[in-house]
Amino acid sequence: MKAWDTAIIKADSNHAQKGRAGVVQAVNEQDGKVTIRLDETADGKLAKVVDADIADVDVKHVL
Secondary structure (H helix, E strand, C coil): CCCCCEEEECCCCCCCCCCCEEEEEEEECCCCEEEEEECCCCCCCCCEEEEEEHHHEEEECCC
């Protein structure tokens, strides 16, 4: 996982923003955390930056 990969917070996680997608901004493998800028959603949820556990994130690598 690296910055600019696309990521989805897994729907079955305990994260408050589960199911939302965005772009990875930073990865801290030492702490097991990733910072993601979540996209706006069609139902009006605004874009926001959140931290999540790496285990709670599904990543789609950008080539």
